[in-house]
Amino acid sequence: MSLHARWRRARAAAIGTVTIGLLATACGGSGGGSSTDPDTLIVYTGLAGEWQRNYNPYSPEAIEGIGSIYEPLFFFNTARQDEPAGRLGTEYAWNEDGTELSITLREDVTWSDGEAFDAEDVAFTFDLIRDTPAFNSFGFDGTTEVVDASHVTVSFEDPAYMDAPQLLGKSPIVPEHIWAGIEEPETDIMAEPVGTGPFLLDDFKPQAFTLTSNPDYWDGEPELKNVRYVALSGNQAGADALAAGEIDWQTGPVPDIANFEENHEGYKVITIPMNQTVLVTCANTELGCEGPQTDPAVRQAIFHAMDRETLNSLAFQNTSSEISPGFALPERDAAYVSADLENRTASMTADAAQAEEILEAAGYVRGGDGIYAKDGVKLEMTVNVVTGWTDYITAVNTMAEQLNEVGIKLTVNQASWNEVTDSRNTGNFQLAIDSLYPGASPDPYYIYYQFFHSQSTKPVGESANPNWSRYANPEVDAAIEELGQLNPEDGQDARQPYYDTIQAAIERDMPYIPIMVAGTTSEFNAGKFSGWPTDVNLYAFPAVWSRPDQSQIFRNLKPAGE
Template sequence: MHPLIRRTRTRRAASAAVAAAALLVTAACSSDSGGDGGGSGTDADTLVAYTGQAGDYQANFNPYSPTTIEGPGTIFEPLFYFNQARDQEPVPRLGTEFSWNDTGTELSITVREGVQWSDGEPFTAHDVVFTLEMITEHPAMNGTGYSGTAEAIDDTHLVVRFDEPAYMDGPQVLGRIWIVPEHIWGEMSDPATDTVQEPVGTGPFVLDEFKPAAFTLAANPDYWDGEPELKKVRFVALSGNQAGADALKAGTVDWQTGPVPDIHNVEKNYPGYRAITVPLNQIALLSCSSAELGCTGPQTDPAVRQAIYYAMDREQINSLAFENTASEISPGFALPGRDSAVISQNLENPTAPMTADAARSARLLEDAGWTKGGDGIYEKDGERLSLTVSVVTGWTDYITAVDVIGQQLKAAGIEIIPQQTSWNEWSDSRGMGNYQLLIDSLYQGPAPDPFYLYSYFFSTATTAEVGESANPNFARFSDPEVDAALEALKQTDPQDTAARQEHFDLIQTRIEQNMPYIPVLTGGTTSEYHAEKFSGWPTTDDLYAFPAVWARPDHSQIFINLKPAGE
């Protein structure tokens, strides 16, 4: 029976599995931060983590907020934990069992008994129902497009009903919705926007201390699976990639995800540390693409987006910005390798060209009415083809990528003006649509299936007009044909590969034609970790979690597996 519809039974959370990267954190695989944090985890059971937060932290632990700094997985748990990088059974967290009815319209869930919120109140199935109803009532919180109706049968059982077969909603409901306490969140005036500064959850960690330059989580002594052996996690802010590399050299950071000089020789250059690289998230130039939804600028022209796509020399970008750790990307955004079987044969390019096609780029622009001005930059109706691209201060590999892309596009008659901003400003602009282009990566879903990425980033249900918060379809892409294909995929048994493929074909070809997210490369996400201080890290042979410090709830699965050296 397919893993999405089989019934699962209780196992310790320390067994293998992983879930999608956190809904609200798409920080680049190179994320870095500004600020004057830092500091060393001198205690043997404290892990110092560098996530890439740019600038001082602003206390917000609302797991449904685009500007949350922490919470999913560590403080607020999902029902189950799904492995997005490996095809493995989901690991029980707050849930213990689930099953579908024969028609795929009812999902029955059993939740764990004896679990307490960190304030001592009991957790029940009613909290799950409350959470599902809350995100239904507040569309900005509903990043998974959930559309079911939940009913608690008793304190440990609930049923989620759908109007149509909804097999693909299973991992969304089970693995990508963070369960919150009804007795607290029911009193919030607007849970979609309220900041949470004193979070109460069921997770393996609780908030211990907050300061703008660093904050600390402490092991939850009453965690249902036992207090973690990792006693504290301290998240610090640094000034950029170089500061991260310096911290690794000094041994003052235990885990970071991002580039370091000579990344292929980490064990030699940083004694006691190891590195792991996993290709998963797709790097793209996000465009505010829809004039109908309020976007303005040349990037609203599909021909401009296509011209940028063909003008890029991806081999050069990979070499100069990513130390050749990135790999090919499909313009249909199925993942090469993992999703090769479903990459559409109808695509013009199954994978994006690795070298520039200047003639194709020019032809696209000129056919759309753009002509070259005296300065070599195309123009149309008095408007120069000049675009700003937003990048977070300190993300040096992404900054380098933007600089390299800018040089390549200038030769093609397109001007790119980089704008470095703090992560907070960048994230706000991304959510509200106040940008032309920005560099980011698209994350995967709770299970290894491209449906989830499509449902997040290409569904009308997950976008909004400019000035309103989109979550996470930041490009403002809206296509009724894609929406219909997504709905059909939700209702199709995952084992019926032939029936699914026609919908994948439509989605991928429409994406390639419209290109609201301009494909760059599949990012090789590299983490450096302190192997001498802690054991239990994921490896290529045992990839039980996606090993990125900013990936949520993946990082929480790693935290509960780590042990201080010698234990």
């Protein structure tokens, strides 16, 4: 989930390669046949290398646990407009002015060590988030009050309507009786996690770890008994394992995606436009960024120089779609895409003349080697990409050829996921290909707060969370803050002027250079398990690295025939 980071697009990849030899080898997955235990779902998140044991749900390096081990209060479906589904919570409501949130909790829930769950755990978690900057990616500043064992209120000085999905849906609750004794929760890896979720950690090895069903889960023990996470060597290894029937679910590219189901009997494929693929730029010189990419003219030139049709064909098998430079999703958020944008969506073909005109107007001169320069500094930049992510590698290599035609030199640097993530988080990079994740509910507000608000960033050398570009614009900050205080039920007319302001600014400044909306493609073994999301019943975003969506899917899966 470059998750993210986590729950972000954490197709986490580390150094080294391993094979899937942990699993019994067998012939290809004919008839939906997997070479694995019929009660065990084998998943591959894209990690290339070895797992680093970390189940702290608030750590950017957590490998699993959000939703599956540690539960939020509610599940918010980012893929479509659904009512929130209760997890540890059963009801919530705002007072009339949006300054007090009342939450009713599920009763008779126990932690996996047998201790009772109650409102004290929720209050402790919320206070921990508020008081720990590394955990507080959405600026939560509420005051929590325990009413009784199953009721909590959260009070705010100002209306805070838009905090609810993040607080209730993206904040996994942790046990006070354990976490109160942790001196440094930001760095604790939580090797033996204790949660309320449908699964428990069973065993761990660097090459694979297993979650097993929780027999005491409040909603009944899941019918899916085991989930085994394996580490491979990258996208190609994942595709090979799928072809051999050795894994049951992965989210990532495979060859000949158009004929995948025909070539993989029993397997299904689903593609959802969600995460927005971008060139992340370290953009803000005031926070320590250095390099040609700090010039908005350079970022604009790169934007216009891309031939997205070619990128889509060569790198993404035509599964990606148009992206808006205002970063509202053209399909899901169509109503919010500003009419004031110069480009409602990015052109799918290159405009070399426009790119060159922008550079020359900004004072760049093309040298004898064909590369533009200004004040003696050539337009030469390095773009980071994770080793083994073949789609992204193809994309940036193709992009380097395209940009060279307009006088920009791009050097591709492949490195481990750990290296790419660390440099991106700390600002020690020029460009990196990655995806922006959509946020807590299906509303563009969250992508703006997460990636474009100055609250979400830090100077170079400190870890941004997750405004990696170091973007800071007071006008954008103010519009985001006003949106956060508006009740979404007040309607679009009240909210759209703020969206217009934000989108116009970020189209102009372009701290994240739009590539395309990724068609997030998942391949899964429908012959072995039933209950998967479909285009008709898209009850969760079906990416194996998207949390807590993965846990919602685990709870719905049943071994075939049951």
